[in-house]
Amino acid sequence: MRNALTLFSSVDDVLCHRVRLVLAAKGVTYDLITVDPKDPPEDLIDLNPYHSVPTLVERDLVLYASSVVTEYLDERYPHPPLMPVDPLSRARLRLAMLRLEHDWVPEVRAIQTGTKAQADAARKRLKDLVTASVPLFKAFKFFLNAEMSLADCAMAPIVWRLESLGVPLPKDGKAIEDYGNRIFRNPGFTRSLTPQERNLRDLPG
Known part of the structure; x- marks a missing residue:
């Protein structure tokens, strides 16, 4: 059974690691697809105009840029919160x-x-x-x-x-x-x- 989230990620990259750390902190399960950023797969090319990682897919939603992805995850999965209130x-x-x-x-x-x-x-x-x-x-x-x-x-x-x-x-x-x-x-x-x-x-x- 597939998870609701799929993350395209390289195996050693600080921005991809940033997203995986948020997912781990939230306890969210997801499907990880590891890619070589220099040779992106067709799926990623079709989903993301920049062909970049990290790229997060949730049903029809496709997000890229680690800052956008992590802010979304913090709002989508509010516990534990990873931003202060004020x-x-x-x-x-x-x-x-x-x-x-x-x-x-x-x-x-x-x-x-x-x-x-x-x-x-x-x-x-x-x-x-x-x-x-x-x-x-x-x-x-x-x-x-x-x-x-x-x-x-x-x-x-x-x-x-x-x-x-x-x-x-x-x-x-x-x-x-x-x-x-x-x-x-x-x-x-x-x-x-x-x-x-x-x-x-x-x-x-």
Whole structure:
């Protein structure tokens, strides 16, 4: 029996992982179709004009872009809520997620797919971004919020990959390490991982 939701996802991508983490946090079952973004299947080409992943299908509804998909999932499956109630806090988290997409994710992808020179430059820029963010991790239990939110679902996949990307935590980065361990110990996080992502590092004990 097919599930109501189908997710087209690559096996190792921070934006796809972001969506899978939201689905895991909500306890939603879905059919996962893993694809090579460089060689998208006909089904995906027919559904999504950009042929991009993640792409979520629910009956006649087709959604793409991780920000659109995750906001939909949080509203479609309201428990547990992954955004605060008040508009100011919601706006602050949305802005943080936008900055992650525009500033952090391109560096991750450059490290993964660029030339050696491009990867080395991206590694330095990502390290600078991580270092500058340390005070944000010290301020709250989760990323800019007292409870887990959609912003964590965007940030945690990046933190999970830092070691494999060759980006060490700064000397005062224990707050980031502690943050990651809080999320990585959650069974939902483990469920969100593909086998390829699971092999990127060890889960905390």
